[in-house]
Amino acid sequence: MVSKAVVSTISLILVVGVALAVVAFVHHKNGTKSAGENLSPSMKAMIDICGMTDHQEICQKSLSPVAEKGSMDPKEFIKAAIQSTINELSKSMNFTDNLVKNVSSSARLIKMGLDDCKELLQFAVEDLQSSFSMVDDNDLRNMNDTEKDADLKNxxxxxxxxxxxxxxxxxxxxxxxxxxxxxxxxxxxxTDNALAIVCNLGDILKYFGLEFNIKPSGGRRLLSEDGYPSWLSASDIKVLALQDNGRIRPNVVVAKDGSGQFKSIAAALATYPKNHRGRYVIYVKAGIYDEYIIVQRDQKHVFIYGDGARKTIVTGNKNYRNHKTQESASFSVLGNRFMAKSMGFRNTAGPEGHQAVALRVQSDRAIFYNCRMDGYQDTLYVQAYRQFFRNCVISGTVDFIFGDSATVIQNSLIIVRKPMDGQFNTVTAQGRARKNETRGLVIHNCRIVPEQELSPLRFKIQTYLGRPWKEYARTVIMETTLGDFINPAGYHVWNETSFALETCSYLEYANRGPGANTNRRVRWKGVRVINRREALKYTANYFIHAYYWLKGTGVPYLPTFR
Known part of the structure; x- marks a missing residue:
């Protein structure tokens, strides 16, 4: 309690001091200026930078050590913002550790939640450390609309x-x-402040008399002479070239009948070499694999492919009754640059299982091609980072595509199933919590249809395109066919409240089918039909920067519109 009081007192003194400094810039009615002109240039820079954030007092406290040193290097201010976030998050991790030690062993779900928190916060710290290194190692003038800029915001x-x-x-x-x-x-x-500062990098550079280095047209070298992205390793290119010709040579083969090296996917993943570089290819022969799989965070560049989404299936039935939502997933991906092709993922808990995830994706630059995800509530958890789905089938009932990633789903079939009695269907529940997050869900050139069992009841059981899970939820549906069973209102409130109705975004462009008529859509501020120019921002090349990582993978995609 004493330490909190001291911190509060110091914060108050700082706020008052900064407020007086700001006032000092204001002209008096008689036209004279106050002593505020004597503020150092670095202190003025701090005030200007923090003016771009929503939590200015906290920002000023974070950046004041840099200002006090008289630094006029924008990089030092940004690094200070990120470092202060690391420090605060480390405190949160310590607090969580203490909670874990003190929680009763009988409170199984609470302990499970705390363990998940420890892991999630550790991932957050790692991403902050990567952000700090990115700023420290690069010339900020070269980070205008580049892969590095996208990574930092991501x-x-x-x-x-x-x-x-x-x-x-x-x-x-x-x-x-x-x-x-x-x-x-x-x-x-x-964190919110750090992201706001990074999103305003151009204005910050201008304040310091700097500008982005604009590369001449055609100067961006995304592809090497062999047609693959320049960031791919030689071994990766070799694997992808083989994929193009249909002659992939896997590192390991999984087969339930014993004709492979392993009978389970888990056993195959366990052979992933430490510090492996390049693709690690796992071929899973046809079969029903009743096992719970986690591709760990250090298992990067895993490529898993099967004999078809209806032939090679990973299945489970964990659900909300005895597991936390993310722990219910039949298949979870944490390692970056994961690829799956011709695989099925399902959760068979049924609608009565409530939250029951078939596939959870927490992998950056993850790709799913010709895959299938079947479940009911919470089928596909697009948890974080950047993801791409192409030629997939996704089925469910309530919030069955949800999460807080930057995800594009293209040329896929989205099937709405029959829910429990008394329930209505919501296709999406996007989880963007802050306005500066580069997150959202884009459904592009897809079809949204009812399953056979729902079809005769499709006008009795209501189906909506989405509802806002978090305050700045953002979902874009464009060039997509919407069936006649879509409720004309389009979207539903969250748990019968007015939560997020002033801040969420539901955008539609060039959709087709009877469900695409927007005349009776809900009259929320962020529900609107957008024009082609605005829609372009949500195409794959722009929204998830697909030109850096999808081209050359052998997976077809629409860079912009169909």
Whole structure:
């Protein structure tokens, strides 16, 4: 309590001091200027930078050590913002550790939630460290609309996602949810500030008399002479070239009948070499694999392919009754640059299982091609980072595509199933929590249809395109066929409240079919039909920067419109 009081006092003194400094810039009515002109250039820079954030007092406290040193290097201010976030998040991790030690062993779900929080916050710290290194190692003038700029915003957005995920672990335990919310409050505000500063990098450089280095047209070298992205390793290119010709040579083969090296996918993943570089290819022969798979964070560049989405299937039935939502997943991906082709993922808990995830993706630059995800509520958890789905089938009932990633789903079939009695269907529940997050869900050139069992009841059982899970939820549906069973209102409130109705975004462009008529859509501020120019921002090349990582993978995609 004493330490909190001291911090509060110091914060108050700082706020008052900064407020007086700002006032000092204001002209008096008689036209004279006050002593504020004597503020150092670095202190003025700090005030200007923090003016771009929503939590200015916290920002000024974070950046004041840089200003006090008289630095006029914008890189030092940005690094200070990120470092202060790391410090706050480390405190949150220590608090979570203490909670884990003190929780009763009989409170299994609470302990499970706390363990998940520890892991999520550790991932957040790692992303912050990557962000710090990115700023430290690069000339900020070269980060205008580049892969590095996209990575930086992606990592900081993921930090927010993980903090929100941690809080969500305790939605049925109000006491612990309140504890974690208070515990993460300072870290959340610092993260929000850091992301705001990065999103305003151009203005910050201008303040310091700098400008982005604009490369001449055609100067961006995305592809090497062999047609593959320049960031791919030689071994990766070799694997992808083989994929193009249909002659992939896997590292390991999985077969239930014993004709491969392993009978389970878990056993095959266990052979992933430490510090492996390049693709690690796993071929899974046809069969039903009843096992719970996690591709760990250090298992990067895994490519898993099967004999077809209806032939090679990973299945499970964990659900909300005995597991946390993310722990219910039949298949989870944490390692970056994961690829799956011709695979099926399902959760058979049924509608009565409520939250029951078939596939959870927390992998950056993840690709799913010719795959199938079947479940009911919460089928596909697009948890974080950047993801791409092409030629897939996704089925479910309530919020069955949800999460806080930057995800594009293209040329896919989205099947709405029959829910429990008394329920209505919602295709999406996007989880963007802060306005500066580079997150959202884009459904592009797809078809949204009812399953056979729902079809005769499709006008009795209501189906909506989405509802806002978090305050700045953002979903874009474009060039997609919408069936006649889509409720004309389009979107539904969250749990019968007015939550997020002023801040969420539901955007539609050039959709077709009877469900595409927008005349009777809900009259929320962020529900609107957009023009082609605005829609371009949500195409694959722009929204998830697909030109850096999809071209050359052998997976077809629409760079912009169809």
């Amino acid at each position: 990592w900081l957005s993921a930090v927010i996602s993980f903090q929100e995920n941690c809080r969500d672990e305790f939605q049925d335990a109000p006491e612990y949810q309140s504890l974690m919310t208070k515990n993460l409050q300072d870290a959340s505000l610092h």
